[in-house]
Amino acid sequence: MSEANIVGGLLGGTLIGLASVLMLLMIGRITGISGILGGVINWKAIEGRSWRVAFIVGLILGAALYRLFWGPLPLQLQAQGAVLVVAGILVGVGTRVGSGCTSGHGVCGVARGSRRSVTATLTFIGMAMLTVYITRHALA
Amino acid sequence: MRTIVVALVSGIIFGLGLCVSEMINPIRVIGFLDVLGAWDATLVFVMISAVAVTGIGFPLVIRRAKPVLAGKFVVPERTDIDLRLISGSVLFGIGWGLAGLCPGPAIAALASMSPSILIFVAAMIGGQWLASRFE
Numbered sequence: 001m002s003e004a005n006i007v008g009g010l011l012g013g014t015l016i017g018l019a020s021v022l023m024l025l026m027i028g029r030i031t032g033i034s035g036i037l038g039g040v041i042n043w044k045a046i047e048g049r050s051w052r053v054a055f056i057v058g059l060i061l062g063a064a065l066y067r068l069f070w071g072p073l074p075l076q077l078q079a080q081g082a083v084l085v086v087a088g089i090l091v092g093v094g095t096r097v098g099s100g101c102t103s104g105h106g107v108c109g110v111a112r113g114s115r116r117s118v119t120a121t122l123t124f125i126g127m128a129m130l131t132v133y134i135t136r137h138a139l140a
Numbered sequence: 141m142r143t144i145v146v147a148l149v150s151g152i153i154f155g156l157g158l159c160v161s162e163m164i165n166p167i168r169v170i171g172f173l174d175v176l177g178a179w180d181a182t183l184v185f186v187m188i189s190a191v192a193v194t195g196i197g198f199p200l201v202i203r204r205a206k207p208v209l210a211g212k213f214v215v216p217e218r219t220d221i222d223l224r225l226i227s228g229s230v231l232f233g234i235g236w237g238l239a240g241l242c243p244g245p246a247i248a249a250l251a252s253m254s255p256s257i258l259i260f261v262a263a264m265i266g267g268q269w270l271a272s273r274f275e
């Protein structure tokens with residue numbers, strides 16, 4: 001086992017949860033980041049693009065503030081080149097077709113007890129574990 | 141205007157949460173997904189605390205007649221499990237396992253100015269656009 005970052009994990013998860021509750025309380029929206037991004041890049045005029053853009057900017061700004069005050073971002077990439085491109089396309093297509101990602105289905109949907117979100121979350125975590133098994137162990 | 145400020149602040153808090161929890165780091169995420177390797181439980185602690193906060197907060201919020209700054213709550217109401225949900229989640233899972241990046245951390249990690257992150261986010265946006273062509 002690797003050493004887990006328990007304190008950082010609990011603190012960070014609490015912040016993620018608080019941000020999601022704040023969004024629902026104030027503007028009545030679910031914090032699903034793939035959906036928010038999808039709304040931003042939709043070229044058709046959609047209602048409520050500005051709050052989506054603001055959230056995405058905030059997300060980057062949050063990481064930038066961390067970098068400014070607490071040092072370099074913890075960022076170690078494993079995939080490179082073509083694998084990174086293929087992974088990005090799969091994440092984009094998959095979250096669009098499956099109506100959500102780790103935030104919308106995983107954090108918000110599971111908390112709401114949504115059958116669809118629980119199913120989606122178990123599916124993508126299971127597939128991701130299988131993918132890591134294949135790339136790290138079966139093919140290694 | 142107030143809606144935009146709230147969304148911006150929420151984004152900042154969310155982004156900080158991803159950094160503090162190290163979920164922005166693909167190695168941590170892949171470590172969690174690697175159940176048969178040197179398993180890293182950090183993501184479990186992130187999920188437990190995040191879902192604890194939303195699990196307590198959401199029911200309290202939904203009791204209100206409406207959100208503070210909007211006319212109504214916009215919450216998904218579908219309950220059917222269809223092929224799109226499953227197949228989309230399968231594709232997302234493969235991509236997530238390959239790179240250790242999902243949409244939130246990938247976007248937040250743009251703050252690193254890393255060209256690799258930029259490539260991933262561009263591919264992700266391309267993928268979303270591609271899928272939207274078939275809707």
